[in-house]
Amino acid sequence: MKFSVTVTLKKDVLDPQGKVVQNTLINMGLSDLKSIRQGKHFEIEVDEKDETTAKKKVDVMCKKLLVNLIIEDYKISKI
Amino acid sequence: MKSTVIVFPGSNCDRDVAVALEKMQFKNQMVWHKETKLPKSDLIVVPGGFSYGDYLRSGAIAGKSLIIDEVIKVANSGCLVLGICNGFQILTETGLLKGTLLRNKNLKFINKDIHIKVLNNKSKFTHKYKKEQILKINIAHNEGNFFTDTHHLEELEKENLIAFKYCDEKGDINEQSNPNGSLNNIAGIFNSNKNILGMMPHPERMIDDLISNKDGVNLFSSLLN
Numbered sequence: 135m136k137f138s139v140t141v142t143l144k145k146d147v148l149d150p151q152g153k154v155v156q157n158t159l160i161n162m163g164l165s166d167l168k169s170i171r172q173g174k175h176f177e178i179e180v181d182e183k184d185e186t187t188a189k190k191k192v193d194v195m196c197k198k199l200l201v202n203l204i205i206e207d208y209k210i211s212k213i
Numbered sequence: 214m215k216s217t218v219i220v221f222p223g224s225n226c227d228r229d230v231a232v233a234l235e236k237m238q239f240k241n242q243m244v245w246h247k248e249t250k251l252p253k254s255d256l257i258v259v260p261g262g263f264s265y266g267d268y269l270r271s272g273a274i275a276g277k278s279l280i281i282d283e284v285i286k287v288a289n290s291g292c293l294v295l296g297i298c299n300g301f302q303i304l305t306e307t308g309l310l311k312g313t314l315l316r317n318k319n320l321k322f323i324n325k326d327i328h329i330k331v332l333n334n335k336s337k338f339t340h341k342y343k344k345e346q347i348l349k350i351n352i353a354h355n356e357g358n359f360f361t362d363t364h365h366l367e368e369l370e371k372e373n374l375i376a377f378k379y380c381d382e383k384g385d386i387n388e389q390s391n392p393n394g395s396l397n398n399i400a401g402i403f404n405s406n407k408n409i410l411g412m413m414p415h416p417e418r419m420i421d422d423l424i425s426n427k428d429g430v431n432l433f434s435s436l437l438n
Contacts, residue, residue, distance in 0.1 A: 147360065148394075150320050199277060202270055202306075204313050205360060 135180050135188045141201050141208045142173035176200060177213070185212065214437055216241045217254040219284065221275045226261035226297065226417060233417040234258070237433040246278040254292065256436055257284055261298030261353070261415060271314065271356045272299060276306030285309060293337060293436060294409040298354055301401075301411035310404055310411045312361030317354070318394025324353040326425070327392050329377040329400045329414055330384055336403060338410045339376060341431035347384045348377075348428040350414040352392060357413040359395040359402075369402055376410055377401040 143149045152172040159167060178195065182188040192210050201208045216239040220227045227243065234241045234256075242252050251257070264275035275281070281303075288294045288309050296304035304310045317323055326349055331342040342348075361369070369375050377400040381390040391398045393413075401412030416429030 147315070148318070150316060150318060154320060199273065200269070202273070202313055204311075204362065205315065 135182060135185065136213045137178050137180065137189065137192045137210050138213045139176040139178060139192065139196060139200060139208055139210050140173055141176070141196075141206050142171050144205055144207050147205045214239050214256065215252070215254045216256040216258060217252055218243050218258045218260055219246060219280055220244065220260070221246045221262070221264035221278065221303075223264045223266055224260050224262035224299070226299075226415065229415075230258050230260045230297065230417040233420045233429070233433055236420060237430070237437060239433070239437075244280060246275065246280050248280050249283065251280070251283045251287060254287075256293045256295065257287065259284070259294070259296040259300030259303050260417075261300055264299055264303065267356075270302075270306070272302030272304075272306040275299075275303045281307055288409055291406070291408050295338065295436075296409070296411040297415060297417065298352075298357075298413055301413055302356060304409065304411045309409055310402060311365045312359060312402065314354075314356045314413070315358040315360050315394075316356050317358050317392075322353075322355045323357070323392055324351070325392075326351050327414070328380050328382050328384075328390065330380045330386065332375045332378055333373045333403070335373070336376065336407045336410070336435075338403075338407075338432055338435055341435040345384065347380060347382065348414075349382075349419070349426055350416065350428055351418045351425065352414050354393070354413055357393040357395065359399045359413075361396060366396060368405075369399070370397075372405065374403045374405065374407070375399055375401070376403055377412060377414070 156170040378398040416432040419429030
């Protein structure tokens with residue numbers, strides 16, 4: 135079973151990279167954007183048939199290593 | 214005094230800190246990260262560098278390495294632990310120190326000599342310095358922008374757990390003297406028992422007038438007694 139995990143900086147954490155990307159797009163004339171937050175994306179395949187159990191396993195991976203909970207939020211979705 | 218320097222793939226200040234420790238008469242040993250036992254030591258140093266190429270987050274992979282379980286065990290039983298630069302990042306990833314180090318505010322790798330002020334000289338790491346002493350010291354990092362939650366920041370300020378803050382040469386702590394955007398100009402912090410110190414600046418680079426200055430010497434000599 136495959137999951138995607140998206141990790142982004144929390145709302146109140148400054149994201150200088152996202153800001154630079156945003157400014158560059160605006161400078162390129164693509165100004166129809168409100169904000170950009172840069173993040174990370176993982177695709178994880180779990181050897182487990184039950185979806186709830188599999189998702190729980192991915193959640194443990196996120197909490198233990200993939201995500202720094204002080205500054206990052208994450209979202210798990212089945213793919 | 215016996216010291217141990219932990220070496221990860223990508224550590225690059227391990228030798229420098231070993232030279233500094235030996236110069237100060239520490240009996241030092243280097244320990245590879247795959248070891249599962251630590252030699253009996255009074256001080257564990259987690260050195261600077263780019264452990265595991267900074268993959269995932271700076272210090273994240275090293276923070277889960279085999280030897281780290283042992284470091285956590287001895288740290289929790291009171292052993293002195295010093296994390297410098299990437300070592301500080303690793304200690305935050307292990308949870309031994311709270312908070313985290315974000316990318317520098319200006320998005321640039323900064324390598325230069327800056328000034329820091331000793332805020333707390335009542336610790337095993339800093340008692341040879343005078344209170345509010347200003348040190349000229351090297352920083353070399355891309356992720357040195359200290360960040361933590363409001364609750365921890367309050368605890369740091371109230372309990373005197375901030376070891377060093379970035380300042381200018383006159384000692385003024387302000388936005389101009391903050392090289393990387395760190396919260397409240399924080400350059401180094403203790404845990405609540407003050408047996409663990411994490412700092413971004415490199416004291417091991419400041420032990421000899423021939424190549425820099427001696428502003429880092431007192432950190433190591435503080436630890437000797």
